[in-house]
Each structure stands twice: as C-alpha cells, then as structure tokens.
Amino acid sequence: MIRFGLFRLGRSGFAVPLFQLRKVLRDQRIFSLPKLPDGVIGVLVTESLLVPVIDPQKVVAGASALEPADYLVLLESEYGTLAVPAGLTCGVVSEQKGTITPGDETANSWVTGQFHYQDSVFQILDIDFLASVLAQSGFKPEADADGARRHQ
Amino acid sequence: MTPPWGVMGSVHLRNLVTRIGGVGCLLDLDWVVEIRDEIAELLDFRHAEPNHGIIAAFNFRQTWIPAIDPALFLGLDSDVAFKNKTALILKGFEGNWALMVDQMLGIPPGERIAPCEMPPLLRTATRGFYSRLGLFHGEPMVVLEPELFYGPSVACA
Secondary structure: OOEEEEEEEOOEEEEEEHHHEEEEEEOOOOEOOOOOOOOEEEEEEEOOEEEEEEOHHHHHHOOOOOOOOOEEEEEEEOOEEEEEEEOEEEEEEEHHHOEEEEOOOOOOOOEEEEEEEOOEEEEEEOHHHHHHHHHHOOOOOHHHHHHHHHOO | OOOOOOOOOOOOOOEEEEEEOOEEEEEEHHHEEEEEOOOHHHEEHHHOEHHHOEEEEEEEOOEEEEEEOHHHHHOOOOOOOHHHOEEEEEOOOOOOEEEEEOEEEEOOOHHHEEEEOOOHHHHHHHOOOOOOEEEEOOEEEEEOOHHHHOOOOOOOO
16 A cells, blocks of 8 residues: 655645655755756755755756745655655545556656545656656766866 | 865865855865955956966966856856955965955854765766865855866966
C-alpha cells in the first residue's frame, strides 16, 4: 500500500510517495548561490544541511510557473535531498482513499500518474527523474570545463 | 602555494567574510596582502583585458597590478559600482593582484564558521567555479578559490 504526501502550489496539486517525503518546513529562508542549475531557485539550510530548492516546471520544461509559497517540502531522491515549494500542504493519504490513473509519458516525464482524491487531481511526481535532470544540468565534457578556466 | 583550505571539507581558522552580488563569500586570510577601499583614484580602466577577466589595472604601491571582478566569473549581478568596491590585494603565482568585492563583513572567529557539504545535485553545475561552502550565522557562504579567478597563464596588465 502506497501512501502519498499531498501539497499544492498555485492551482496545481502534487503527490509524492511518503517514503520520499522527509519533512515540511514553513517560512524558511532561501539563499542564492552562484551558478545554480536552471530550475534551482536557491538553497535552504536545515540542520546544517544545504538543500537545493527547485521549481519542477522549470527543471523539465524550462518555463516557470512558480507562485508564492509558504512551505517547502523536503524530498529524498537518489541524488540527495531536494525541496519543492508548496503554498498549501494537504496531509498524507493512502492510495486506497483515491484512484490512480497512469501519466502521459509524452507530456510530462516527471509525472508518473495522477492521484484522484476528493474531487481533486494531484500529479504524482517522479522525484528521482527530476533529480537526475538536475544532477546532469551544467554537465560539460572535460574540454569545455577547461574552457571555463580559459575564460579567466 | 599551499592550498589555503588544506584538508577537503575543513574550514580554515582565519577567514575574511565578504559579499559579492548579494552572496556571502569566505576567503582564507593567508591569501591577503592588504585590503583597500576608496579606490576610485587607483584604477585605470584603459588596461582592461576582459578576455582574461581583468577589468582594470590597480595602482598598488606604485605598481600596476590586475584587478579581477569575481562577480563576472561567478555570474553574479552586483549593484556596487566598480570604483566603490573594496580591493583585496592577494598573493599570486606571478605577483600581487586585486580581487574586487562589494562589501567586507569582517573576520569572525574560526569556530563561528562551520563546514558545509556541497549538495550532490549542485556539484556538476558549480564545478570549475567553486567547490566548497561554509555556514556563517546560518547563511551558506561560497569559499572563494582565487586560483580559479586568476592563474599563472593570465598576463598582467
């Protein structure tokens, strides 16, 4: 049985498997750093750990739909912890409380399906896919990395 | 020159805390020869070599040395005019050079700066620009690596 953590950002609802949800923080300061990958809007600090804060839409589609958010949802991925902004958290729900329909892989690779719950639809995020896109962001062959030094 | 941050992940005991383009930065004091502000009269922009990251020549003790703007290298937007920046005169392989920062925040006791691991997700994107971070008052700070800004292959102004 899968349990989902549910949250909203603007008009969009998102679901993540509970085993990937680490914690939810409120009113957390986001810091800027140089040369962050596209889709990373900053980093937060929690328990001396730096966590990249991402805009999921921008990571994959290159277009931001980011709206003001009071919460940050911290998620575990194969590439470490990341955070997603959320305007509202909707709690934890068992998959049996709703229905799941498969995602359209051609439309959004980072959505594995939709979770329908109480007349709302929540996009089920593929956190590992989002993280893999981020981890490869900025990747340059060695020759190009040397080029960065030549810029000096 | 011995790498100022020695053992990977450790934080040097004496750090200069600065701000560049709104981002907090740390610099090992061992690099620093002198700190200068009110530098408007000491700059000569005719000797800029943008391709080498040299924005101006800086008159330091009657010698012209290269002035480097790390904000350009790091892709940061600074709203401080170049003439209003603070010049950190650093030791280099080929003599002194000037690293320009927006603001000096001080030299705190070493124990107030904690090492902080670079998130794995950011390592690829930041490679070649910076590789270490520290925490000061809960704020992540970039550890400046001067050898990335100005190296032996760069001609002096």
